[in-house]
Amino acid sequence: MVIRRFHMELVVAGLTCLAGAVTALGSLELGVGWGESGPEPGYFPFYIGVLLALLGSYNGVYALLAKRGDQELFVERRHAIRLxxxxxxxxxxxxxxxxxxxxxxxxxxxxxxxxxxxxxxxxxxxxxxxxxxxxxxxxxxxxxxxxxxxxxxxxxxxxx
Amino acid sequence: MENFGLLLDGFQIALTPSHIAIMVVGVLLGLVVGVLPGLGAPNGVSLLIPLTFSMEPVSAIILLASMYWGALFGGSTTSILFNIPGEPSSVATTFDGYPMARDGQATRALTLAFMSAGIGALVGVIVITLLSSWAAEFALRFGAPEYFAVYFLAFCAFIGMGSAAPAKTAVSLLLGLALSSVGMDTITGSLRLTFGISELIGGISFLVVVIGLFGIGEILITIQHGLKFRGVSSRVDLRDVFRTIAELPRYYATLIRSCLVGTWMGITPGGPTAASFMSYGIARQWSRRGKPFGTGRPEGIIAPETADHSAGTCAMLPMLALGVPSSATAAVMMGGLMIWGLTPGPMLFTTKPDFVWGLIASMYVANIVGVILVLATVPMFAALLRIPFAIIGPMIVAVCFVGAYTVSSATFDLWLVLAFGIVGYVFNKLQYPIAPLVLAMVLGHKAENAFHQSMIMSDGSVLVFWSNPLVGSIITLALALVAVPQLVRFATRLRRTEVDEPLVK
Structure with missing residues (x-):
């Protein structure tokens, strides 16, 4: 099996997108609105999560469209063994x-x-x-x- | 002139025998860290922080800062002798340093590097001495919105000025911010994003993340590249040293230019790595006669080294005066300051003048100590790299895990180091920058607090960030830093396609 850089770009973009979604959803539980004493605890991380998910998916789409690293190996076989x-x-x-x-x-x-x-x-x-x-x-x-x-x-x- | 008096007070703190001993230890440790692959300055400082908990803050920061200077020197040593940059910021030194050493002029190359590094660092400290109180006084006028604006500016500068793809830099930053919000929320006291995992209640320490990303991640990269040490003789001849020092004034123009580049890149979040490359590029453009660059030209060593060290030193200025570090190592040190119970920023100058000026004075002394020490001990440290990797590699790994454990005596952190080691490796391969992640983790809480307070001041309106000329101009500048490079790129692409079209038909 060969792992190309292209595949890894997609995997990492997907994972960062997922991390953003998890952050945003976790914040939703805490409340992302406006409480009695100001912003609720999820207020700041929610937007961080949303932005992260957006940019992660942007990286994924960009990698798909530009075929970033389509021919480039992520790691050669002998390197992988050494690692x-x-x-x-x-x-x-x-x-x-x-x-x-x-x-x-x-x-x-x-x-x-x-x-x-x-x-x-x-x-x-x-x-x-x-x-x-x-x-x-x-x-x-x-x-x-x-x-x-x-x-x-x-x-x-x-x-x- | 008020600064001058304070600086003299600082020298009284820095020049005590115990502090000079600490500097020597720090520089030597830094040299080890700088010479060994996989151990870099940010990682080395992170490993050392847990051991400084019981020290006086001023002694602790002198130790950490001296280690940083040592690591910078160590990085150039391996660049020149082995063609292996010990630090990312000494990559540019390999271009001309290694060829010169291979021609049998190792002493000349090393002396050129260390002397110009020392000069760069001294210029950096002088800039800090002159500007720091002024910058701190200016920052005293800052309220919550201004602080958020400054943090935002630092983040945007990374995105706009960094060499990596902007979207990747932004992802790295946002991941850092998300990680920093895990655990107990300092404002409301509620648990955030722990997902029922009790080990996450205390939050994720940035030290553990740095050890994973920079330590394990870098060592994995080193393994993958394979280690080919074709070192040249590392004997240092004292006569050659003095001959080279006498030759230095000839390159005054390169020195001055590189200092300017380094100082600028150090104060703005460009960082030492970008500074050394830029300085090398400028030196190459300006020189017309003589040997081509890349074959062992003196200017090719002087330019990156001077800029690297003046940027490294100047990175301390925004950290001390504003609480905004402009390099990964400065970010880790600032995290250390906060662990010791100090708040970096303008108030530090009024509440802890002995700390600030002791540190600044120590930078003068430690860099002179550093140049002498490094010249004296180069053969010894070069020998470190001749130890087979099967021995030294696992030792570095073990030290990294021990260091991570000492942060909070939690075995969970060992898993985190392993996980972030993989993240560091993959990010490095895909050119996601990791310095922004560290910066965001250190600044995360402060940025969130500032944002919170600004929102409360304005009842939730973001217009508070344009409520006065100061905060408005910082925020606008930050947004411009992100937007302008993208627009320029977009415009050039448009123009290029217009020109290309007839050719296609």
Whole structure:
């Protein structure tokens, strides 16, 4: 399957139009008129939403008429593979972090990418991940006193 | 002369050992951010803001501003040594900087860039020193309608003067405004556009959005382009440095022209990127003799660098005096100011003179510190780019997510960063500008409040925006900024078709 820029122009125009419609409809529920003490809460966002929907559809129609990017690929196959190889571990990192905390999540993420994608030896990769987590701890927890998200593993080391 | 006394007071704040240490740290952090792909000035400043919550506001702003100067220097370093612009505003520096460095004159190219950047920045600060109180005094006369008019002018200037398609810029702006209205409404206290999602009650932080759009989005773009580092030697020879400094006065005309371009683009919402391209273009037009541009001409480095830095510095003027930032980084800094409990705008000059003048004085000092530091540490930072991307890339990603988490300790924000990373990537590919979105998110509440109050003053009539000459002329100017370029384009297209028609037949 090939994604042309033309298709993406249409998708994005559609999505922005939808975002505008959602904003406008959400504001309608809040009241967009004139209350006792002045404009109601939906007053300002309603017009923003309407304008957004109008301009989004304008972009879509313009892309259709001008055939903007009809021949241009949005992303080449080899680029898409490279992006997916980067994006996959990153998304996994976010999911891991939510369950295991930022320190463990970041350490595992760096370990995996250095080992599997950087082709480093596993013990070097583990050292890198561990070292990075320790550096985060020193900078945030100790120097700036900003606590980061912790999971079930940190209490085992006596860190709360 | 009143400004001069205030500036001296400011120097007393800026020249304390702790503040000079903060400047050094800020510039070094900025250099890291500027050198690494995927980390830019707006993103770097966003990552740092949560760490400044416990600092004195004046120390915090000195740190953030110094980081910005460092990032600007760092961006030019990679442009020259690796042909990779570390910042969008240093793209124009690659045209002549990289060829000159490739010819074995890396030190000359770097020195030219840093010295002219320093000169540009100093001119920018001098302009701020001279104009800021005057601008703030002028703005003290502003009421709600005038404020809305000024915000509106900033929005319209982006649409009319930006290089992207006007409708796309407008979409980006409106998305920012819509995002800023999510959550608890400050005026009526009602929940807006949360659609039952409890994480949205507190609103969407612009810091998280900036980290997603600029951080993750840019790194995805970098990945897609692939990284080909064909760096040239980054040794800095001190004799070459002084020889190049001695050669600088020869290019006084280019310097002056570029300062003018930069100052103008910095005060109006043109921004540093547009300024550097424009300045490069003008320099090329004015020079007739010598090597062609693009092969390592000194003017080709001096012009964009000077304009870039004077625009970057001048962008602080409207932010401080009016509360209207004219670049993405200035917008993020202004958001920081509001988080620290300060209200940017004319009142800041009367209520917090030590803050304002401490910052302005620090700009003089930090830029001199910056030029020296960057010359001394270039080889070290160039080495950063020789670290394989499989290591440095995931580190940048992890730092971005850590930074987003520190904003409000919410895991929901991690998802937002991921989502806005994709948005940033797609917008970048389709040439939707993202700076307007950030500007709109920072200004959204203020613009809405001003609009509300104006509507209450006039009982819902938009004619309040033409109720006196001041507000009327600002609004009219804003509308003209949007309309005139479209009309001109329409007219030229009409004329062209008239000329073309006989040929078709």
């Amino acid at each position: 997916a190889r980067f994006f996959g571990p990153m998304a996994a990192f976010v999911i891991l972090t939510i369950f295991l905390g930022l320190y463990v999540g970041a350490a595992l993420y760096l370990f995996y990418t250095a080992w599997r994608q950087g082709n480093y030896r596993p013990h070097f990769a583990a050292l890198l991940g561990g070292g990075f987590a320790v550096a985060l701890f020193v900078v945030f927890e100790l120097m700036f006193k900003v606590p980061l998200l912790k999971g079930p593993l940190e209490p085992l080391f006596g860190i709360y």
